[in-house]
Amino acid sequence: MTSFFKLYFNRLLPQLIALGLIIMAVSLVFPGFLNIEIQNGRLYGSLIDILNRGAPVVLLAIGMTIVIATKGIDLSVGAVMAICGATAAAAITSGHSVPATLLITLGVGILCGLWNGVLVAVLDIQPIIATLVLMVAGRGIAQLITEGAILTFNDPGLIFIGSGSFAGLPMPVVIWLVFGMLIAVLVRRTALGMLIEAIGVNRQASTLSGVLTPVLLNAAYVLCGLCAAIAGIIAAADIRGADANNAGLWLELDAILAVVVGGTSLLGGRFSIAASVLGAIIIQAINTGILLSGFPPEFNLIIKAAIIVFILVLQSPRVRTAFAFLVPARGARNPSERAAK
């Protein structure tokens, strides 16, 4: 069991180091960064803000990881967020109860995922093109639902999802923690994860060896749609309104970036949900850090890009090999001892 954790820790080490460095750097610029206090019965502080503000990208990254592991990609998640936020706002303002609203919204998210899934798995269209369709059309659909305006609502139940708290943690954090663990357990404690990786490595070979490829591919895109729906609800509940023009705008790129920073290859195959979640938190830590640092806004994107390049270089195979050469792994130092085990 310890070796399992050690393996796991080694997998996440680059991400943890990157996150640690960023947090250290920001707390040097802004000393109050690490402070966490309890206010109104909930934890309050910049670190909590990172977890809270990162919620949409974390959720998108969870779904995106699975899709990317199948050698696919889903560009539509930002637009699906907008559709689902608009759906939730429209449902609650037309008098549906909160559970009904949530069911309708999640259903719409699943439908969007199914649309992508059918295009990719059944019609065999390249994922980047197939999901581009919904990325472009989705924002229009969302605008149709909200009629171009920001659709506001005042239902305390729905607002609670965006800005309430449970056990001292903001509700969005609770949601992604629970959801992420559920999905991680689902794919790692069953053979599902391995089958998904198999599809990503070689779809044809998997089909020939009896994997239900179309079903699993569809399921991956449906999961991605579901994640986008939850993210959309959180984003809408957070501002108490559905903003079809801006909700989830460009977040598909942040989600893909989170997966890449998490070390999952865009060529499919091996994936780690925990690493992608860490990737999303790293991105949010950079964003929050930039906001706290007080630099003029013109620098925001440049600083963000510079840090991301640095992290990606750290992870590149060449640098990793060089690193391994400088610091030999502990097991390798004493081969005889390992042999004795």
Add this chain to the structure above:
Amino acid sequence: MKIAKALASATILAACTFGSASAADLVVGFSQIGSESGWRAAETTLTKQQAEQRGIDLKFADAQQKQENQIKAIRSFIAQGVNAILVAPVVATGWDEVLQEAKDAEIPVILLDRTVDSSKDLYLTAVTSDLVHEGNVAGKWLVDTTAGKPCNVVELQGTTGSSPAIDRKKGFEQALSGHDNLKIIRSQTGDFTRTKGKEVMESFLKAEDGGKNICALYAHNDDMAVGAIQAIKEAGLKPGKDILVVSIDAVPDIFQAMAAGEANATVELTPNMAGPAFDALAAYQKDGTAPPKWIQTESKLYTQADEPLKVYEEKKGLGY
């Protein structure tokens, strides 16, 4: 007596027929950009309303954010022989040719809400708001309200590099210059959206001693202010009292916030650009008086004292 009555009613009748005849004469084409924001939707609604009130036959064309569609629409207006053309140009360049065609056909063109980089004699006039002035009005309100007391201001900018963000910042800073009690301590972009407005305000609050160090918030649009108000509330402070909130645009939701005492003031970017345009057009048609090349719309300041709920009800139905 009878004759007098008959005469009078005849005159009224004649006046009526004359009135409606002259109105029916006026056909105006309107090429709108699209409906990318609530403000734009309200502008479309108000233009249609204003035309109806004046008995003008308005031909409406939605360009869906594309200049080629606008050029097509203008050409079709020229072919139909309309009396005048209103254009809300989606971009600033590339209008020379089509404007020249309208000029050759002797159809006056009025620009709404944005201007173009063409020679000024190619269009009759441009009706726009002065973005610098809007920032200035917001700044003056803050100067008057704080009345010399020291006050730290945080600023939520619009999308970096966009002209409203640059000009509204400039105007605000102009109003504040010479008043050393007011200091802008933090300024970040909130991309004109509620979500970013809320997120950036959260970071301002954390960075400035839980918000105790902040006395006022200036947001380049109302949506960011609405997001920031929620962030202030969640930090346990009272927006509108602990932190003054002033923003620009005057969208309906900010009036709800003002009615609740959570926002203090907003500067209106009026969606009624067509009213002044039609007035200028009427004068031009009547005796050929050319209006000035730039008609500046009023940047009206609304505060909590201006019956925000009433304004909210008026604005609600405009399609914001």
